[in-house]
Amino acid sequence: MCDARIRKVKCDEGKPECDRCTQTGRKCDGYLPEVLWPRVKRPFSSAHDASERRALQFFFEATGPFLSGPMDSYFWTHLAMQFSDFQPAVRHSLISISSLYEQVRYDSQSEPLLKDNKFALLHYNTAIRELRAVDSEPLVLLVCILFICIEFLQGNRQAAFQHCKHGILILKTVETAYPWAREYLAPMFRRLNMVPLFFGVDLGTFPRVTELDDPFPNHFTSIAHAQFYLDDIMNRTIHLARYSDMRAVEGRSPERDPVPPEYLAEQRSLKWALDGWDLRFQELISKSPPSPDLAKTYYHLVLRYLVAQVWVSTAFQNNETIYDEHIEKFRFAIDESARVDVGVGMSLASSRDQPKFSFEIGFLPLLYFIVMKCRCLATRIRALALMRSLGIARENFWESSSLWLAGRRIIELEHGITLAENGEPCDSAVDWTALPPDRLRIRTISTDPKTRIRTYENGDVVPGILADFFMRNPDGKIYVHSEFLPKVAGSRPIADSGRLPIMPTNIKPHGE
Structure with missing residues (x-):
């Protein structure tokens, strides 16, 4: 295999070296053993x-x-x-x-x-x-x-x-x-490499995949080529976001505890990388629109890129209202995700042919992030609905029904409303324009994946999950509000006072 092919550039088969390599100033490694x-x-x-x-x-x-x-x-x-x-x-x-x-x-x-x-x-x-x-x-x-x-x-x-x-x-x-x-x-x-960081693994205890040392190519040649470079950017972004979340939950503000210069440099570098990636991606799509069989991959790439932009832009900001500056970006992300043709998936909803598990991270955790951080009620309710239509029952460790329950409860707590089983407000007199004040906003959430049982006052025995909502009190300190979220339709969440607060090192940066 020629080095040009490794970089996902069509090899011209020149011997003993590929002209595509030599004309761009690269050293061609020749035809490595296949x-x-x-x-x-x-x-x-x-x-x-x-x-x-x-x-x-x-x-x-x-x-x-x-x-x-x-x-x-x-x-x-x-x-x-x-x-x-x-x-x-x-x-x-x-x-x-x-x-x-x-x-x-x-x-x-x-x-x-x-x-x-x-x-x-x-x-x-x-x-x-x-x-x-x-x-x-x-x-x-x-x-x-x-x-x-x-x-x-x-x-x-x-x-x-x-x-x-x-x-x-x-x-x-x-x-x-x-x-x-x-x-x-x-x-x-x-x-x-990103998955453990979503589930509380300490940054210092897990090795990082070697970052790409390739400069951006002048052009992307395919969706797969664009994905190859976005994978590297996303991996770096998650490490930055994880460090930022740890600082925020520990109450470390940039004013009292300055962010180390190497992290600020990485933030600037990632902003540059995301801009460069988007420029080449838009050029690729304008010349070669994705075929129908690549549509889902395309919209997933768009969603990953937009979420990465928000992660990088909001890093090291302790005020949750910083996310309000990205409401239009959240809306666009949901508009694009809604374009995915879910007709086949919906028609198979009761069929054994419907996917039940995926090894890769799909739409589910990305949409869940938007439910958590976009405080525009209409947009986050749309995101909640898309979690059901685009998400797979389990995407590696993310379990769809539990994430949906947590997402619905976040919306209810922040907006002071009740959502029905279909995710829509029960009360028609809802203020769709109001944004919740910072004191009501949930910083992050940690859920226990194990199904628990609770007996309600009426004698009903109900399965559900335990969730910790990390919020800020009027003094600016983080406290934990714990609840039992039932998996049975018609049952309401109840406070769970028996849970011990989770230490900051065990917090999942954007929920489970």
């Missing part, structure tokens, strides 16, 4: 028996295409499947994923456990055993992604984060030496 994968003569020929063949068939037809969410599915539908034909560790991992996903397909509200699925457990243990004999670091990295997926499916955060940490450390030595790993695996780890 990874040669044996061609699959018979589908699933590596399967040992009918149960393995069935699991691989199910993965190929009903699992792999959905794991990528709005991202390109090539890794799951092609790369992993090709490797499974001649690498046992990959094959056994895919069989385990397939079996666990099939459980989720029939019950998206539960997290399947290996101890309850002997077939999946057997193949996961076999994959671990086979991996010990693998001496190829890129292959270990690929299997690491599959192991992370298995832990995502089970809702096992600590194991998933440990695999992620291990993979990032391997990536640092693999990325530059193996072009195919840089092209297909590195972007996935850049996106994975």
Whole structure:
């Protein structure tokens, strides 16, 4: 593979060096050895028996295409499947994923456990055993992604984060030496690198994926090319936002406790990077509008870019009213997200074919951020509705129904209203123009993923989740308002006085 292809620029096949590289002043590394994968003569020929063949068939037809969410599915539908034909560790991992996903397909509200699925457990243990004999670091990295997926499916955060940490450390030595790993695996780890930071992992305890040292190309050549660079920008942005949130919850103001200059420099650099990315992205779209099959990917990129802009612009500002300066941006983000054709998804709402889980982060947490931070009532209610129509039941560790409950309660607390089960105000006499004062605004929220049970005064036994709302009192200090949010229609939230306040280091920066 020529270096031009690594940069997602069409190689002109010039020998011994590609003219595309030499004409732009780059050193062409020549034609690096390709990874040669044996061609699959018979589908699933590596399967040992009918149960393995069935699991691989199910993965190929009903699992792999959905794991990528709005991202390109090539890794799951092609790369992993090709490797499974001649690498046992990959094959056994895919069989385990397939079996666990099939459980989720029939019950998206539960997290399947290996101890309850002997077939999946057997193949996961076999994959671990086979991996010990693998001496190829890129292959270990690929299997690491599959192991992370298995832990995502089970809702096992600590194991998933440990695999992620291990993979990032391997990536640092693999990325530059193996072009195919840089092209297909590195972007996935850049996106994975963000996940632990959403769930309370301390910045200082988790390694960072090496940032791209490539300067922006003059032009983006495809949606995938644009995504490659936005992945890097988003990863940097989440680290900045996480640090900013920690400062805010700890009550550290820029006036009393100046922001370290390296973080302010990173903020300026990210603003420049986002502007440069958008300039090239708009040029790409004006010349090559996305095809219908790429529409969801396109609108997801637009949403990621707009949310990143808000994150970077509002960093190190302790006043929640700073988000009011971005209301028009929030409106535009929701307008663009609403353009996604959800006709197919809505028609499959009661079908087993509806995706129940995705490995990648989709629309759900991005829309949830807008519900949290946009105080325009009409816009945040639209965002709440889109969480249901665009979100998948589970997007790695984000669970759709719990996020929706938390988002609805945030709106109710800040605006002093009650929302019905469809997310619309119960009272017709609502002031749609009023913005809640800063003292009523929720800084962040932390939810417990476990389903809890509460007995109401009328004797009803109700399942639900526990949520901590971090708010600021008149003295400017942060306090925690805890509630039980019921999952049963018609039941109302109740105060939960039995919860202990969560320490700042365990706070999820933008909710769960």
